[in-house]
Amino acid sequence: MHATATPTHCPYCALQCGMNLAPAPGGGVDVVERADFPVNRGALCGKGRTAPALLSPSVRLTSPLVRSAAGELVPASWDEALDRIAGALSAARAEHGPDACGVFGGGGLTNEKAYALGKFARIVLGTSQIDYNGRFCMSSAAAGGMKAFGLDRGLPFPLEDIPKTGCVILVGSNLAETMPPALRYFTELRENGGRLIVVDPRRTRTAEQADLHLAPRPGTDLALALGLLHLVVAEGRTDEAYIEERTEGWAEARAAAMAHWPEYVERITGVSVPQLREAVRMFCEPEHAMVLTARGPEQQAKGTDTVSAWINLCLATGRPGRPLSGYGCLTGQGNGQGGREHGQKADQLPGYRKLTDPEARRHVAEVWGVDPDSLPGPGRSAYELLDALGRDVRTLLLMGSNPVVSAPRAAHVEERLRSLDFLAVCDVVLSETAALADVVLPVTQWAEETGTTTNLEGRVLLRRQAITPPEGVRSDLHVMHELADRLGVEKGFPTDPEEVFEELRRASAGGPADYSGITYRRLAEENGVFWPCPGDPVPLPLVAASPDPKGPDAAEATDAPEAMDAPEAMGDSKALDEPEARVPHASQTPQGVHPGSPRLFLDRFATDDGRARFVAVSYRDADEEPDAEYPVLLTTGRVVAQYQSGAQTRRVDELNAAAPGPFVEMHPRLAERLGAADGDAVAVVSRRGRAVAPARISTGIRPDTVFMPFHWPGEGRANTLTNPALDPTSRMPEFKVCAVRLETVSQP
Numbered sequence: 001m002h003a004t005a006t007p008t009h010c011p012y013c014a015l016q017c018g019m020n021l022a023p024a025p026g027g028g029v030d031v032v033e034r035a036d037f038p039v040n041r042g043a044l045c046g047k048g049r050t051a052p053a054l055l056s057p058s059v060r061l062t063s064p065l066v067r068s069a070a071g072e073l074v075p076a077s078w079d080e081a082l083d084r085i086a087g088a089l090s091a092a093r094a095e096h097g098p099d100a101c102g103v104f105g106g107g108g109l110t111n112e113k114a115y116a117l118g119k120f121a122r123i124v125l126g127t128s129q130i131d132y133n134g135r136f137c138m139s140s141a142a143a144g145g146m147k148a149f150g151l152d153r154g155l156p157f158p159l160e161d162i163p164k165t166g167c168v169i170l171v172g173s174n175l176a177e178t179m180p181p182a183l184r185y186f187t188e189l190r191e192n193g194g195r196l197i198v199v200d201p202r203r204t205r206t207a208e209q210a211d212l213h214l215a216p217r218p219g220t221d222l223a224l225a226l227g228l229l230h231l232v233v234a235e236g237r238t239d240e241a242y243i244e245e246r247t248e249g250w251a252e253a254r255a256a257a258m259a260h261w262p263e264y265v266e267r268i269t270g271v272s273v274p275q276l277r278e279a280v281r282m283f284c285e286p287e288h289a290m291v292l293t294a295r296g297p298e299q300q301a302k303g304t305d306t307v308s309a310w311i312n313l314c315l316a317t318g319r320p321g322r323p324l325s326g327y328g329c330l331t332g333q334g335n336g337q338g339g340r341e342h343g344q345k346a347d348q349l350p351g352y353r354k355l356t357d358p359e360a361r362r363h364v365a366e367v368w369g370v371d372p373d374s375l376p377g378p379g380r381s382a383y384e385l386l387d388a389l390g391r392d393v394r395t396l397l398l399m400g401s402n403p404v405v406s407a408p409r410a411a412h413v414e415e416r417l418r419s420l421d422f423l424a425v426c427d428v429v430l431s432e433t434a435a436l437a438d439v440v441l442p443v444t445q446w447a448e449e450t451g452t453t454t455n456l457e458g459r460v461l462l463r464r465q466a467i468t469p470p471e472g473v474r475s476d477l478h479v480m481h482e483l484a485d486r487l488g489v490e491k492g493f494p495t496d497p498e499e500v501f502e503e504l505r506r507a508s509a510g511g512p513a514d515y516s517g518i519t520y521r522r523l524a525e526e527n528g529v530f531w532p533c534p535g536d537p538v539p540l541p542l543v544a545a546s547p548d549p550k551g552p553d554a555a556e557a558t559d560a561p562e563a564m565d566a567p568e569a570m571g572d573s574k575a576l577d578e579p580e581a582r583v584p585h586a587s588q589t590p591q592g593v594h595p596g597s598p599r600l601f602l603d604r605f606a607t608d609d610g611r612a613r614f615v616a617v618s619y620r621d622a623d624e625e626p627d628a629e630y631p632v633l634l635t636t637g638r639v640v641a642q643y644q645s646g647a648q649t650r651r652v653d654e655l656n657a658a659a660p661g662p663f664v665e666m667h668p669r670l671a672e673r674l675g676a677a678d679g680d681a682v683a684v685v686s687r688r689g690r691a692v693a694p695a696r697i698s699t700g701i702r703p704d705t706v707f708m709p710f711h712w713p714g715e716g717r718a719n720t721l722t723n724p725a726l727d728p729t730s731r732m733p734e735f736k737v738c739a740v741r742l743e744t745v746s747q748p
């Protein structure tokens, strides 16, 4: 335990608020204000403030658990638990081939863990079957950003630029609840005379702050963005010089947008033509303007095209790559940004490299000390992987996610998890998914360990250990080290996070997300560094993996059935993040200290020719539109006091008191038709299942739509209802739209 306060960051969302942890009088730690971190300047939401509750042994796991002959989870030694997992992975590989071993990661894992997990899958298990929950989060924005700019970094500018711009269109973000300390930037924007437009089917706490609130029907943001672009052209508000100088593809994108007449867009979205015109005026008149998207428009089966449409609007008006302007996505999880850069994605190698790029394979294989040809190809996307459990994928190692609550069509996913030969879960608490496991490993979290995260601005941060973990708890890095050892790879999985980070620097060097110039020391001294930050990492090879990358079971592995490699088994996974990322700032010298890159694209975009790409897109309906049987739209999201699947926050008393359970938000007119009063239990039924929760009546939601938060398991689980229709490029499920019907429930 440190004698004085330890400066660190919050365990939860992508804002990664700075906080100090001071030793508490009765043991444990207290959260103390940390004013020196610029993103939140000391402010915290209730989740961050109460985070020390997660450290209590009454909340967190403190011993490995294994399933007994009687089917119960019982405490066991680390050796027994690890032996069981290694045995199950070996057996699956021997019997069915390496792709029978699946790995599922999380965007809350530190960079070091995400990096080690990707490496573990590829060189210890030799499996292609790895993906992570970030696929459910920001993958559509990543794909859209890649297509247009050749690079995906959530925000290409720091949050501090927001108050200085002229107008922000905030599309499907309820940041007043999902990142409360960030609301300050928008308040300051308005105090400075800038305008805020919020696009959300609900009048949220965020929308209440807006100068203009557009409330489209869920799933119609694509039409809305195209309608705005139509008006920009019709009103002669395009920036022709910028289009000419800095972009490609305008003619096709323009033609596609021109087919979206304002009256047609009004019919689809429910946003009136005068409101569309007002939005265009607010957005185009100031010298600087931004569009920021979050999960509302992205979690749709057309999320990538929707992001492209919003980017097209920005490009046509000359915004991206200009000061205080451009397009950005508000990433969600604590390491939502870094977690998508270093190799836990199905199609990816560290440094945001493509697994299919021969040069990327060569570089990373050299860092790992393996043959490039031994690296598997791209695997399935998150939902496709979960859907394949118990079929092709027989054993799963899961780290940092709770899909029983958070995956779409959750009852089906739960059934797939139960059908596995073997499930191993590393978690801090006994989540609903951990409760299904054959072995649960209790791992260190946040204040109990050191590691780096990358916040929504692309700012790499150092989270420092502030407290000694309880006896019986080990880190995820330790788990990978021990499993690799048991599976015949003795070197290459250090347990010291800084040693892992040093290797990550080398692996990312020269890649799009280049961390090679970043060190723990710099992170501590500079309060974070923005990537790309090329530099001079420790020369190779410092750490080499065992010479036989597949370990002792290599012979069996070679006899694996070929089916997993067949193109149809891959789905469209090859499309996951097309097109390929290019190295930005390649000209910068690796000598000397690179300052990091708070603002991207000011000189050029990260494409081959430095020009941004318009992508011609057209509106299409949601996968499931309302009909006579399912006449109402369901959308889902978050409340301020609960986090994600709730595995952590449902264990914090103060947060539970603030948000005790699920609800179905509905308009009074809809409630009246249904015959439900506020608080009455109502059933929401979709083609996937039925959920029951109390009605919450509000005039702030469209009468054709109901909203449910997704933080709870059981009867009120929103994801029992959601549609796993996937975006063709990003493989993002359509969490934000499905068709339902409502029924009253007679109460006992």
Ligand SMILES: Nc1nc2c(c(=O)[nH]1)N[C@H]1C(S)=C(S)[C@@H](COP(=O)(O)OP(=O)(O)OC[C@H]3O[C@@H](n4cnc5c(=O)[nH]c(N)nc54)[C@H](O)[C@@H]3O)O[C@H]1N2
Residues within 6 Å of the ligand: 013, 014, 137, 171, 172, 173, 174, 175, 177, 178, 179, 199, 200, 201, 202, 204, 217, 218, 219, 220, 221, 294, 295, 296, 297, 331, 332, 333, 635, 636, 637, 638, 639, 640, 641, 642, 643, 644, 645, 707, 736, 737
């Ligand atoms: N309190 C809290 N904070 C969190 C999290 C949490 O679970 N709880 N999770 C973190 C993570 S991982 C993420 S990804 C972020 C998410 O942050 P947000 O994107 O802000 O969160 P959501 O509530 O999922 O969705 C935002 C809004 O989209 C609206 N919406 C629904 N359908 C549509 C649509 O079709 N179009 C548009 N334009 N809007 C629509 C919803 O009404 C909702 O108000 O939050 C992070 N912060």
Ligand SMILES: Nc1nc2c(c(=O)[nH]1)N[C@H]1C(S)=C(S)[C@@H](COP(=O)(O)OP(=O)(O)OC[C@H]3O[C@@H](n4cnc5c(=O)[nH]c(N)nc54)[C@H](O)[C@@H]3O)O[C@H]1N2
Residues within 6 Å of the ligand: 106, 107, 108, 109, 110, 133, 134, 136, 137, 138, 295, 299, 332, 333, 398, 399, 400, 401, 402, 403, 405, 406, 407, 408, 426, 427, 428, 429, 431, 443, 444, 445, 446, 476, 636, 637, 638, 643, 644, 645, 646, 647, 648, 710, 718, 719, 722, 735
């Ligand atoms: N209907 C609907 N569903 C959604 C969404 C939606 O808007 N609507 N949003 C989606 C989005 S954006 C996201 S990001 C997902 C998130 O959903 P999940 O992937 O389920 O995310 P969490 O609930 O944060 O789960 C993280 C788990 O990891 C554990 N954990 C925390 N730290 C560590 C660590 O260091 N190591 C290990 N091994 N475990 C750790 C936590 O205790 C928790 O059990 O949900 C998606 N699901």
Ligand code: SF4
Residues within 6 Å of the ligand: 010, 011, 012, 013, 014, 015, 016, 017, 040, 043, 044, 045, 046, 047, 048, 049, 178, 179, 180, 181
């Ligand atoms: S806004 Fe996010 S990072 Fe900040 S305290 Fe709340 S949960 Fe933590």
Ligand SMILES: [Mo]
Residues within 6 Å of the ligand: 136, 137, 138, 332, 333
């Ligand atoms: Mo997320």
